[in-house]
Amino acid sequence: MITIQTSENKKIYFASDQHLGAPTPEASLPREKKFVSWLDTVKEDAEAIFLLGDLFDFWFEYKTVVPKGFVRVLGKLAEIRDSGIPIYFFVGNHDLWMRDYFDKELNIPVYHQPQEFEINGKLFLIGHGDGLGPGDKGYKRMKKVFTFPLFQWMFRWLHPDWGVKLGQYLSVKNKLISGDEDAQFLGNDNEWLVQYCHRKLTQKHYDFFIFGHRHLPLDISLNDKSKYINLGDWIKYYTYGEFMKTFKLKEF
Template identity: 60%
Template sequence: MVSERQHQIKIPKGRKIYFASDQHFGSPNTKESIIREKKFIQWLDEIKPDACALFLLGDLFDFWFEYKQVVPKGFVRVLGKLAELADAGIPIYFFIGNHDLWMRDYLKQELNANIFKEPQRFLMNDKRFLIAHGDGLGPGDYGYKFLKRIFTNPVAKTLFYLLHPDFSIWLGKMLSERNKYLSGNEEDSYQGDGKEWLFQYAQAMQEKEKFDYLVFGHRHLALEKKVGEKSTYFNIGDWIKHFTYGEFDGFNFSLKTYCV
């Protein structure tokens, strides 16, 4: 389901909007994750001077569950840097992914982030965007769609909430690492238009509404494919292997790779 609302962002001259997705901080272990976290923070420092908004398209953490008074420990570097950007007046738009399905209001309270659970329409200057994490969209992916219905069921969430955080967070991390249906990204190369569900979803949505750009994460590949004469599907890639991001300067959207 796509939100009926259309958000509007005016981009001042010389400013840009940046997009990043699928950092999966915490995976595969704390030591290796911190190396990637520091690289991401360095990128955030570099975009800060000209960023007018930052879009995080989901799976910032490899596992995330919020109790009323408890969140997973760690990630202080990246959360602190995001708070710095928010305090500098750079709005943050966060799309919940399949690894942070149980996010509540922590980032809203701490970063004043805009939190979305479903695809959103944006008008940026005169360009129409459809933006989402991408999990469960399009045909296929039935194994994940079945599990998502279970994990988002209020009864299942309540039962998980009743577990002690030490056990529940350990269990969640283990399942996140081992279950391919949770990751949804087991293929490391483009599988062809007939097997790429997000590409098919982008095609179908473009035919309905004529978006200029349809931008998703989830797939862990940096992709740019035409889905209409004036419409392009972009996948942002990830910060595990590819270190890619999206950049919109008010006129054109482009994919880039961050190299230190």
């Protein structure tokens, strides 16, 4: 578990689900510029930055090739990390094929599962949020196929021009997780991540569960001491999280 203690007047920032590249690189460019502007703003007082997945609408790392584009956001992340500010990246369902490019090129650790962090004495469980909790069996089966090493090895043998084009097509076809369709709050009893958080609380106390994936900004009290936060997205809501002593959902 990583422990973070903020310095005076410093904050921890969280963002998720930018889906850069969707529905087309040209259409997502204004969103990329807006997200880079947010990074420029928060770097002034950031102790650390957490990116909770689906930064890209599609991402695949060949041995020597990564998808073209996204130079503004990658350059800004490199600048922030080089300045000494830690950045933590959690893969989402759209960039789950991320390997070691961020780690080697940007010195940004990449996590494929939710992780515990202690921040200013509060215990956080942080992740993208896909495939957690009950239900969503179709996606869970699909994820097992996509993360199976043999499938990834076979996909890697496609020429990048064909592989990236196929991946982008399949990614945009799923309108809900690409953000092209309004996500609706299902109520606490039907929200899988809420149920997941309640189950985790039977095993251990957490002050905050921080997830993305749902494309809805949510701040839900699970009991008197624990909260589930969903960060929303950068397609419709442009929301992010800020923590110093308390957690706040804000809009940029």
